[in-house]
């Protein structure tokens with residue numbers, strides 16, 4: 109049992125010795141507090157399926173290291189404004205599936221896009237979802253059917269989960285604070301193979317551990333949502349798991365029995381947990397992250413006044429034109445330099461070109477801002493690189509929470525610097541995601557400006 113519980117037990121004892129139970133209830137105006145409810149559901153596949161995130165796996169996954177979870181935190185402010193944070197141990201929701209789920213949440217619970225954060229932890233040991241990165245896995249028709257069946261069931265489960273979370277709402281207090289831990293390494297600017305010989309690690313990085321704590325009216329911890337900007341790519345094998353975020357959630361739920369611990373990914377698209385690739389390391393990083401969260405929980409946190417406002421928009425981010433026919437043929441022929449999925453992508457592009465089909469030249473990119481009291485929560489779709497978090501913190505201050513990998517995982521979102529440098533996050537990953545071209549450099553300023561506008565709108 110950790111200190112929070114001990115303190116809360118002591119506080120309750122102290123208060124009970126001074127006041128009657130009625131006096132305690134009367135002393136709190138329940139109409140002017142937050143209300144919140146949590147719900148959770150196991151989403152580990154029940155049949156063998158392809159695990160998502162790596163092109164190198166050569167067969168399906170059927171064994172489990174630990175269960176995958178979908179968890180929901182429903183929130184209502186003193187004016188009855190509602191919102192819901194849904195976290196899932198999954199790689200990421202493609203737009204069609206996310207739209208389907210968010211449409212269902214809107215029709216069932218009258219929630220707009222602004223009020224829903226549909227987040228994925230980006231574990232690379234969860235199942236492939238419908239229409240997500242199909243080109244990088246050697247899928248046959250039966251396997252695609254299994255993926256579609258799982259995705260349909262998942263959508264239904266998330267709607268049920270949201271209902272349970274809203275139905276279980278009770279008066280609560282909500283607190284936030286940023287902690288810190290440092291196992292992330294900028295994977296573009298440091299070589300994993302020679303890390304041990306480096307005397308310093310090159311950035312940029314964001315070591316923040318945003319923590320949101322929900323406490324019931326008797327002072328007991330009910331839920332903790334926490335984040336970190338680092339790829340859940342410790343593990344690349346054939347066991348279902350939440351990777352290091354899965355271990356962190358388990359660690360916190362063991363430390364605080366009865367608590368629901370929820371992980372959200374930050375802007376960590378260019379950050380890796382290094383070294384990696386063993387279960388022991390995934391567990392170690394999970395414990396390190398949980399320890400960072402526990403430290404924050406045990407110290408003073410900022411109490412949020414029960415006022416919620418949310419804004420959301422989709423902006424059309426511009427894409428460069430696709431490569432020429434000659435360039436595509438070069439990719440197909442140059443098998444030594446390119447992975448097989450790049451060849452598949454180039455072949456599909458050529459077929460489309462030959463048919464005279466047109467290619468998209470922009471993408472509707474989702475951005476979202478929540479104000480919870482004076483806490484700003486910025487939420488961005490896709491695999492966002494760390495420079496966005498750094499720039500947003502320069503504008504809004506170091507206390508903001510930056511979430512990514514939510515609502516739609518359409519590709520990497522590189523900075524201008526990374527677009528100029530190229531490499532995986534700026535160039536190659538566009539093929540993995542099946543996008544016809546690279547992003548135009550204008551995307552960085554467009555995204556930052558739109559977050560600023562949404563933040564003003566949500567005030």
Ligand SMILES: [Zn+2]
Pocket residue numbers: 230339377491
């Ligand atoms: Zn990724």
